[in-house]
Amino acid sequence: MSEIKELYAEELSLLNRIQRYGKEQLKENPERIDKVTLLLLYRVFSNLYSTLLLTASALKKREISFFQLPIGIILRCAFTDCIFAIYLQRLNKEQAIEELNLRTIEYANSLLERREVYRDQVKSTVSGFDDSFINHMWELTIEDHFLHLLTFDESKKDIEVTKQSKTQLHKAGFSKSKSTGTKEQMDFLAKYEDVASLTTRLYHYYKYFSQYEHFSENGQGDVLVSANDEGNDNVHFPSAIRALSEAVDEIIKEREK
Numbered sequence: 136m137s138e139i140k141e142l143y144a145e146e147l148s149l150l151n152r153i154q155r156y157g158k159e160q161l162k163e164n165p166e167r168i169d170k171v172t173l174l175l176l177y178r179v180f181s182n183l184y185s186t187l188l189l190t191a192s193a194l195k196k197r198e199i200s201f202f203q204l205p206i207g208i209i210l211r212c213a214f215t216d217c218i219f220a221i222y223l224q225r226l227n228k229e230q231a232i233e234e235l236n237l238r239t240i241e242y243a244n245s246l247l248e249r250r251e252v253y254r255d256q257v258k259s260t261v262s263g264f265d266d267s268f269i270n271h272m273w274e275l276t277i278e279d280h281f282l283h284l285l286t287f288d289e290s291k292k293d294i295e296v297t298k299q300s301k302t303q304l305h306k307a308g309f310s311k312s313k314s315t316g317t318k319e320q321m322d323f324l325a326k327y328e329d330v331a332s333l334t335t336r337l338y339h340y341y342k343y344f345s346q347y348e349h350f351s352e353n354g355q356g357d358v359l360v361s362a363n364d365e366g367n368d369n370v371h372f373p374s375a376i377r378a379l380s381e382a383v384d385e386i387i388k389e390r391e392k
Contacts, residue, residue, distance in 0.1 A: 138371065138372065139194050140194065142373045143191065145373045145380070147187060148380075149183060149383065153179065153183075153383060157177065168223055168231050168232075171235060172220045172389075175216045175217070175220040175386075178212070178213075179383065182216075183213060183376075189206050190202070190206070204347055208348060210344050210375060211344035211348065213379055214344065214382075215341055217383070217386065218320050218337050220382075220386045221324060221385055221386060222323060222324060225323070225324060225327060233309060233311070237311060238314045241314060243281035243284035244284075246277060247277070247296065247297070250270065250273055253269070253273050253276075254273070257269050257272070282296070284299065285298065285299060286303060301313075317338065318338070330385060340375050
């Protein structure tokens with residue numbers, strides 16, 4: 136129970152710090168990189184608030200074992216966002232803009248694989264629309280917001296919106312064909328002495344909680360721990376939040392330069 140209480144206190148402290156900082160930025164009109172890092176802090180805040188609610192439930196139930204799986208999966212995302220924010224701040228402006236543009240294109244490309252989700256949403260809220268009409272509305276929605284990030288397959292009888300290819304990206308002047316992964320970001324940051332230790336620590340937590348995404352019959356995290364032990368893991372959750380806190384401090388420090 137003492138660890139759960141400590142976890143709750145660490146989460147609450149970091150949430151309050153991010154919230155205070157966010158309120159101070161409301162009247163600003165930041166440039167794109169600064170705006171993105173602020174959005175990443177908002178994502179950290181949102182995810183951390185969810186873990187706080189789960190921690191509160193763990194306190195009420197007086198156990199962590201049932202709640203550690205969702206907490207770990209959520210924290211994985213928070214660590215990824217922090218590493219990416221620090222990475223963006225260390226790139227030169229041209230590299231950072233290309234990275235963001237690639238991610239936006241990848242997001243637009245991925246939307247083309249979500250038609251079924253959109254169709255279910257429409258059918259669940261409105262009756263009387265057939266699949267062909269819903270598909271048409273889907274394409275119009277895609278075109279309105281992401282047309283410049285996609286392309287057309289003119290070989291089809293009915294021309295369809297399709298993904299941008301690697302060849303198209305290179306022709307458009309991109310130096311890469313896909314965005315940088317978390318491991319690559321950590322390797323890049325390793326050359327900066329002032330953040331190398333921090334980002335390595337963040338990456339290790341990210342990899343640790345990545346175990347939670349992959350099912351194993353032996354456990355959700357460190358399989359060396361007996362499944363009969365309370366918590367079934369070797370991770371100290373309050374320490375994980377303190378690592379996040381250090382990352383948030385670094386992101387804020389760089390934004391204020």
